[in-house]
Amino acid sequence: MASHRGEAKLIAGGQSLMPMLNFRLLDPALLVDISRLPDLAQITASGRGITVGAGVCHHALMRSPELAERLPIINHTMQYVAHMAIRNRGTIGGSLAHGDPAAELPLLAVLLDADIHITGPAGDRTARAEDFFLAPLTTDLSEDEILTAVTFPNLAAGSGWGFEEIARRTGDFALAGAGAVLTLHHGVIADVRLAMMGVDETPRRLPAIEAMLLGRAWDAGVRASAVRQVREQVNPMSDLQASADYRRHLAGVVAGRALDTAWAKGHMP
Amino acid sequence: MQDDARPKLIGSRVQRLEDPRLLTGAGGFVDDIQLAHTLHVALVRSDHAHARILTIDVSAVEALPGVLGVYTADDFSAKPLHATSRMKGYQSTGITALADGKVRYVGEAIAAVVAESRYIAEDAASLITVDYAPLPDLVDPRIAAASNVLLHEHHDSNILVSRKFARGDVAEAFANASVRVKDSFRFHRKTPLAIENRSYLADFNKGKQALTLYSSTQVPGVIRDALAEILAMPGHSVRVVAPDVGGGFGGKASLYPEEILVSLLSRRLGQPVKWTSDRLEDLLTTSQAFDETIDAELAVDKDGRLLGLKAEILGDVGAYSIYPWTAALEPMQVAGFLPGPYQLANYQAEVVAVATNKTPAGPYRGVGRPAAAFVLERLIDMAAKRLDLDPVEMRRRNLVQPHQFPYRTGSGIVWDQSGFTECLELACKGVDYPAFQAERNTARQAGRWFGVGVASYAELTGIGSRMSAAPGMPINTGTETATVEIDASGAVRATFGVASHGQGLETTLAQIVADELGVPVDGVQVIHGDSAAVTHSTGTYASRSAVLAGGAAHLSGQAVRAKVLEAAAFMLEADADDLDIEDGIISERGTNKTLSLAEVGRAVYSEMGRFPLDMRAELDLRATKFYDPEFGTTTSATHIAAVEIDPETFIVTVKRFLVAEDCGRLINPMIVDGQVHGGIVQGIGAALFEEVVHDQNGQALSASLVDYVAPSAAEVPKLEVLHLDTAARGTLGGYRGMGEGGTIGAPAAIANAITDALSHLNINISQLPATPERIYRLVTQAIEGDT
Amino acid sequence: MIRKRPITLTVNGSTYARDIEPRRLLTDFLREDLGLTGTHVGCEHGVCGACTVLLDGNSARACLCLAVQADGRDVTTVEGMGEIGALSLLQEKFRKHHALQCGFCTPGMLATAHEILNDAAPLTDAEIREALSGNLCRCTGYEHIVRAVSEALSERLGGAATGSAPNAG
The missing domain is CATH 3.10.20.30 (Beta-grasp domain)
Known part of the structure; x- marks a missing residue:
C-alpha cells in the first residue's frame, strides 16, 4: 500500500468498489484483497461492548447472537442493506470506509458512538465515528491505512431503539433514514441519541433535538416539534430520486417514526 | 382440425418445452456463443448530445498489444438505410454503423476498437479522444420544433411527422356538452429494459462469401433484409439467427447500428466479431418510448355519454427515425387509439413528432396505447366525478356494445367483436366491486389514503395484410409462414418466421401442430428465429405471433396430416377418411389396423417404391402454408387497481390488481397468464417507478439500474387474471393476439386509483410515473392552495 | 501486460x-x-x-x-443445480409454475431461491418477495416466481423435497 501511494485500493467484499471498477470510474494500480485476513472476521463481546472485525459481512451482523443480545438495532437495521447476495459479501469495514452518506452502517456507527480502529504505517489509532466521516465518500482514513475493526459500546439497560428508512425500492439507498436510541426515567426521556442519514453530507447526530427531548415525554406536541426541528436542521441534496425539499420532509417522517419505535420499546420491560 | 378430433393440447397448461434448457444454464443466448478467433468490439460513444466531430485521435491505441484496429465512419462506404413511409410530409433519417461527422445523442457510437478481448478493447477505447464542436442541445421537443438548428441538415425542420385527423362534428359535440374536462397529460420516457443486453456476433465465411449474424433481435427477418441491402449481398448469403433472446419488449425490434457494424467488420476482417452491450450502453442506446405530452379535452352529455374528444399529441422521438418503424409509430398510435373502446363519434387530433437530441424512440410494449389509455381513462374519471357518476357505470354506458361490432372508432380503427362490456363486468365481479368500494370507504374513514381505479381498453392485434403495423410503413407484417414436416424417423419439425424471446412459442406452436397431427407435444420441434429457415419472415412483435404463426401452424399441420393419411391409407389399404392419428399412431376406425408415424415416414422416404409412381411427386410429408388474417383481431380488457398512499411519505403501494381480458381462445392459459403478469408489472413500473431523465444538455441521468428504477418482486402485488376464453370469430383457431395489454391498462388504472386516493385534496394525476416526489409536490401545492 | x-x-x-x-x-x-x-x-x-x-x-x-x-x-x-431430465426441486417448481419466460434472469433467481431454501425458515409471500428483491425479472411480473419458490419452500420444510440440487445443504 505504502509503495503504491495513491494508486492502491483495499478490497474486501467489493460490493461498493466493484461497480466503480466496472464502470471504469476507478483504475487502481494495486488492489489488496483483505477479505481473507482471519482476524478481521471476528465478532467479539467484551465488557465495554462488541467489537466487530472489518471483514464481517452484513449477513453475519444480521444473524449475530452477540449483537441480538446487546445491540439488536444492528441486527434489525441490516435488513435494509441492499439484498441478500450483497449482504453476504459486503463488509462493515468496506461500508464504513466507503462512507456513503445514505448507508446504514455509517449511520449506526455515528448513532451508537462507535470507535473505529485503524492501523497504518504509524501504528494503530482509534477514531470516533462522529469524527470519521468527513464528506460524501470521504473519511478520515488515509490511503496507507486499514480500517480493522469497530467497537460498538453497549447500550444502557432498558434502552429503546428505532430505525426507519425510506427508499424507492426495497434495498435501494435510502432517500432518508434515521436511528434513535433512548432511555427513560420516570416516564420521561433520560438519555437520547438521534442520527440521520441520506439528508446531509455525512450521517450525523442532531444534538439540539436530543437536548430538547431530555426530560420530556414523547407526546404529540413534542413529536411535532421534533419533526419540525429535524426538517430545519438537516441539509439534504437534490438528486434524480428526490429533491432536497422532499428529502427534508422525509427526514422529519423517519426521525419521528424512529423515535416512536424507540419510545415504545423503551417502555417494554 | 377434424370435427371429431377435439383438441387436447390447445387450451391446456402444457409445461414449456423451452424450460429444461433455460433452467439448467443450457440455453444459448448470443453472448454465450463462443466461436474460435472471435474478435471483440468496444465503442467510443459520444458524451455530447449534439456536436460536430472535429477530430478523433486514435494514436494512443493503434500500437496497443491485442488491438487489431480502430474504425470510424470514414472507414466504411455503406450507404445509410432509411426507414421510409408513405406518410405525407414525413422526413426520414439514415442509420449508419458509426456517427458520420456529427453526434445527435449522448451514447451515439463514434469509433469502434477491435481487439482480442473485450477487456483490451475497452482499455483502448478509453484512450481514444474525440474533439467536438458543440451544437445547441435540443432537448425540449417544443423548442426543437421551432428551432432553426436542425438535427439533420437535409430536413426542413426537426418535425419528422405532422398529421391532423378529424371525424364527425367535434365543434358541435363540444357546443352541446354538459361537461367538458381537459388536462395536459405527460407520460415520461421509458426504456424497455430487457435483462439481456443487446448482443451481436457476426461470422463472415470467406469461402462461401456469406454472413451469419447472431443477434439478440426480435426481428431476424427484418434485419436480414436490411443487412442484405446495406451490405449489397443477396439474401441467401445473409443469415440472421436470433437464438435464445433474453426479453425484448420492443427494444429489440428495430435495426441497430451495432448490428451493421459487426457485420461490416466481420466481412472486412474475415473473423467473427462480437459486440455485447453493457447496461450503461443499453440505457443510452436501446430505443426508448412513451415520451408524449398530450393536451386533451373530452365532451360529455348530462347522462355521461361521450360526445367528442380533442387532442394535441406532441411526441419526443429522439434523434433518429427508427428502422423500420419510423418516428411516426408511437405518436400516431396514441392518436389512433385515443378514442378507446368507446362509442365516440366525434374526434379530432393533431400529432407532431419532433426529433430531439435524445436516444431514438422505438417500439415498447403497448406502443402509444399506454399513453392513450392513460389520457382517455383519466378524462372519463374526471367527467364521472363532475357528473357524480360511478366510474364503472360511466364506462358501462359508453363501451361499444356487443351488437355494435364491427365498430368504426373516431380515429377510423375498426373494432371487431370483442368482450368490451363482458370484461368490465367480469372484472367487477372478480373484485366484488361493491365490496371493493366499501373497503375503500372504510379505509378512508379511518384516515387512510386508499383509492380504487378502473381502466378499459382495446387493442388491435394479430394484424393482417390490410393494415400496417406502423402507420405508412412499407414492410408487410400481415402474413406469417409455417412449414411442418415429418422425417424418415417419424419426427415432426415445425418451422416459423417468428422469433420467440420469452413468449414460449416453442410450446404454444407445438401444441397447435401436435393437435393437428395427433402427436405428443414434446414430439414437435419448433424452429424459429432463423431467417434462413424460411423464405420470408419478419419476427415477433405487435402481439402477432399466436394469431399469425398459430394460424399458419393450423394450415400446414392440416396439410401434412392429409398427406400422412393419404400415404397411410395406401399402406393400410384403407380409406383416409376412416383413419385417426393419436399419439403418433394411425389407426383405422373399426379395425385393429395401425401404423406408426415412423413407419409412414420410413416408407415415404426410404421405401418409396411401395407407392405408385403417380403418388411420389407429392409424397413428402411436408407442407408450407401462409396465413393472413387480413384485418386482425381485437383484444380487450378491464383492469382494476387498489392503491394506498402513505400520507407522510407519499409512497404508493398497489394493494390489489385484477385483469379481466378477452384474448380469444387460449392456447396455453399458463403462458397467457404469464404474459399478462409481465405486462402489468411493466405497467406498474411505468405508472410508479420508471423514467428516463435527461438534463438540459441531453445527458442521461438515469444511466444505471440504481437510477432507472424498475420494480422488483417486493414492489408489486399478487396479480389476478380472469379470461373470457371465447373463440374470436374470423381467425383460424379463434385466437386474439396478446402480450402487450398488461402494460396498456395498468398505468391508467393506477393513475385513476391514485387520483381516487387523493380525491379529498382534489388532485388529478396527469403525469406518470407518479413518483413519491411528484405526489409530495402535488399534495404540498394542494395544501398550500387551500390555506 | x-x-x-x-x-x-x-x-x-x-x-x-x-x-x-x-x-x-x-x-x-x-x-x-x-x-x-x-x-x-x-x-x-x-x-x-x-x-x-x-x-x-x-x-x-x-x-x-x-x-x-x-x-x-x-x-x-x-x-x-440440476440437469435436463434431473431437475432440482426449485427447477421443477419453476417449470411447473411457469416462473420463467425468456430465462435470462432465471439462473440468478434460482441461486437466490436456493439460499432461501437453505435458510429453511418459513416465509410469507411478502417475505419471499423481499428475499427475491435483489433479482430483477422483466418478463414474469414475479407472480409465478413467488408461487414456485413458495411451493418449493413448503415442500422443503415439510420434508417432502426430492431431487434437490447437490449443494442444497
Whole structure:
C-alpha cells in the first residue's frame, strides 16, 4: 500500500468498489484483497461492548447472537442493506470506509458512538465515528491505512431503539433514514441519541433535538416539534430520486417514526 | 382440425418445452456463443448530445498489444438505410454503423476498437479522444420544433411527422356538452429494459462469401433484409439467427447500428466479431418510448355519454427515425387509439413528432396505447366525478356494445367483436366491486389514503395484410409462414418466421401442430428465429405471433396430416377418411389396423417404391402454408387497481390488481397468464417507478439500474387474471393476439386509483410515473392552495 | 501486460486451476474460461442479480467478484443445480409454475431461491418477495416466481423435497 501511494485500493467484499471498477470510474494500480485476513472476521463481546472485525459481512451482523443480545438495532437495521447476495459479501469495514452518506452502517456507527480502529504505517489509532466521516465518500482514513475493526459500546439497560428508512425500492439507498436510541426515567426521556442519514453530507447526530427531548415525554406536541426541528436542521441534496425539499420532509417522517419505535420499546420491560 | 378430433393440447397448461434448457444454464443466448478467433468490439460513444466531430485521435491505441484496429465512419462506404413511409410530409433519417461527422445523442457510437478481448478493447477505447464542436442541445421537443438548428441538415425542420385527423362534428359535440374536462397529460420516457443486453456476433465465411449474424433481435427477418441491402449481398448469403433472446419488449425490434457494424467488420476482417452491450450502453442506446405530452379535452352529455374528444399529441422521438418503424409509430398510435373502446363519434387530433437530441424512440410494449389509455381513462374519471357518476357505470354506458361490432372508432380503427362490456363486468365481479368500494370507504374513514381505479381498453392485434403495423410503413407484417414436416424417423419439425424471446412459442406452436397431427407435444420441434429457415419472415412483435404463426401452424399441420393419411391409407389399404392419428399412431376406425408415424415416414422416404409412381411427386410429408388474417383481431380488457398512499411519505403501494381480458381462445392459459403478469408489472413500473431523465444538455441521468428504477418482486402485488376464453370469430383457431395489454391498462388504472386516493385534496394525476416526489409536490401545492 | 495469477477453485464439484488476470471478473471467468455460460450478465453493477451464483453456499453477485477472490472457494452455478431430465426441486417448481419466460434472469433467481431454501425458515409471500428483491425479472411480473419458490419452500420444510440440487445443504 505504502509503495503504491495513491494508486492502491483495499478490497474486501467489493460490493461498493466493484461497480466503480466496472464502470471504469476507478483504475487502481494495486488492489489488496483483505477479505481473507482471519482476524478481521471476528465478532467479539467484551465488557465495554462488541467489537466487530472489518471483514464481517452484513449477513453475519444480521444473524449475530452477540449483537441480538446487546445491540439488536444492528441486527434489525441490516435488513435494509441492499439484498441478500450483497449482504453476504459486503463488509462493515468496506461500508464504513466507503462512507456513503445514505448507508446504514455509517449511520449506526455515528448513532451508537462507535470507535473505529485503524492501523497504518504509524501504528494503530482509534477514531470516533462522529469524527470519521468527513464528506460524501470521504473519511478520515488515509490511503496507507486499514480500517480493522469497530467497537460498538453497549447500550444502557432498558434502552429503546428505532430505525426507519425510506427508499424507492426495497434495498435501494435510502432517500432518508434515521436511528434513535433512548432511555427513560420516570416516564420521561433520560438519555437520547438521534442520527440521520441520506439528508446531509455525512450521517450525523442532531444534538439540539436530543437536548430538547431530555426530560420530556414523547407526546404529540413534542413529536411535532421534533419533526419540525429535524426538517430545519438537516441539509439534504437534490438528486434524480428526490429533491432536497422532499428529502427534508422525509427526514422529519423517519426521525419521528424512529423515535416512536424507540419510545415504545423503551417502555417494554 | 377434424370435427371429431377435439383438441387436447390447445387450451391446456402444457409445461414449456423451452424450460429444461433455460433452467439448467443450457440455453444459448448470443453472448454465450463462443466461436474460435472471435474478435471483440468496444465503442467510443459520444458524451455530447449534439456536436460536430472535429477530430478523433486514435494514436494512443493503434500500437496497443491485442488491438487489431480502430474504425470510424470514414472507414466504411455503406450507404445509410432509411426507414421510409408513405406518410405525407414525413422526413426520414439514415442509420449508419458509426456517427458520420456529427453526434445527435449522448451514447451515439463514434469509433469502434477491435481487439482480442473485450477487456483490451475497452482499455483502448478509453484512450481514444474525440474533439467536438458543440451544437445547441435540443432537448425540449417544443423548442426543437421551432428551432432553426436542425438535427439533420437535409430536413426542413426537426418535425419528422405532422398529421391532423378529424371525424364527425367535434365543434358541435363540444357546443352541446354538459361537461367538458381537459388536462395536459405527460407520460415520461421509458426504456424497455430487457435483462439481456443487446448482443451481436457476426461470422463472415470467406469461402462461401456469406454472413451469419447472431443477434439478440426480435426481428431476424427484418434485419436480414436490411443487412442484405446495406451490405449489397443477396439474401441467401445473409443469415440472421436470433437464438435464445433474453426479453425484448420492443427494444429489440428495430435495426441497430451495432448490428451493421459487426457485420461490416466481420466481412472486412474475415473473423467473427462480437459486440455485447453493457447496461450503461443499453440505457443510452436501446430505443426508448412513451415520451408524449398530450393536451386533451373530452365532451360529455348530462347522462355521461361521450360526445367528442380533442387532442394535441406532441411526441419526443429522439434523434433518429427508427428502422423500420419510423418516428411516426408511437405518436400516431396514441392518436389512433385515443378514442378507446368507446362509442365516440366525434374526434379530432393533431400529432407532431419532433426529433430531439435524445436516444431514438422505438417500439415498447403497448406502443402509444399506454399513453392513450392513460389520457382517455383519466378524462372519463374526471367527467364521472363532475357528473357524480360511478366510474364503472360511466364506462358501462359508453363501451361499444356487443351488437355494435364491427365498430368504426373516431380515429377510423375498426373494432371487431370483442368482450368490451363482458370484461368490465367480469372484472367487477372478480373484485366484488361493491365490496371493493366499501373497503375503500372504510379505509378512508379511518384516515387512510386508499383509492380504487378502473381502466378499459382495446387493442388491435394479430394484424393482417390490410393494415400496417406502423402507420405508412412499407414492410408487410400481415402474413406469417409455417412449414411442418415429418422425417424418415417419424419426427415432426415445425418451422416459423417468428422469433420467440420469452413468449414460449416453442410450446404454444407445438401444441397447435401436435393437435393437428395427433402427436405428443414434446414430439414437435419448433424452429424459429432463423431467417434462413424460411423464405420470408419478419419476427415477433405487435402481439402477432399466436394469431399469425398459430394460424399458419393450423394450415400446414392440416396439410401434412392429409398427406400422412393419404400415404397411410395406401399402406393400410384403407380409406383416409376412416383413419385417426393419436399419439403418433394411425389407426383405422373399426379395425385393429395401425401404423406408426415412423413407419409412414420410413416408407415415404426410404421405401418409396411401395407407392405408385403417380403418388411420389407429392409424397413428402411436408407442407408450407401462409396465413393472413387480413384485418386482425381485437383484444380487450378491464383492469382494476387498489392503491394506498402513505400520507407522510407519499409512497404508493398497489394493494390489489385484477385483469379481466378477452384474448380469444387460449392456447396455453399458463403462458397467457404469464404474459399478462409481465405486462402489468411493466405497467406498474411505468405508472410508479420508471423514467428516463435527461438534463438540459441531453445527458442521461438515469444511466444505471440504481437510477432507472424498475420494480422488483417486493414492489408489486399478487396479480389476478380472469379470461373470457371465447373463440374470436374470423381467425383460424379463434385466437386474439396478446402480450402487450398488461402494460396498456395498468398505468391508467393506477393513475385513476391514485387520483381516487387523493380525491379529498382534489388532485388529478396527469403525469406518470407518479413518483413519491411528484405526489409530495402535488399534495404540498394542494395544501398550500387551500390555506 | 498485466501479470497473471494462479487460482484454484471448485466449480460445481470440479476443481479448476487457471492463471488469470487479477482484474478478471468471476462472471467472465465462469462464462469464457470455463464455458459455463448459464451465469448471465445483466448490469455489471450488482443491481439486476442475473449473475448471482452460490459462493461457499451463499448467494453472491459474480459480477462484483474478481475471479482471484474466488481462489480456494466453492462456486455453484446454475449448471450445478440440476440437469435436463434431473431437475432440482426449485427447477421443477419453476417449470411447473411457469416462473420463467425468456430465462435470462432465471439462473440468478434460482441461486437466490436456493439460499432461501437453505435458510429453511418459513416465509410469507411478502417475505419471499423481499428475499427475491435483489433479482430483477422483466418478463414474469414475479407472480409465478413467488408461487414456485413458495411451493418449493413448503415442500422443503415439510420434508417432502426430492431431487434437490447437490449443494442444497
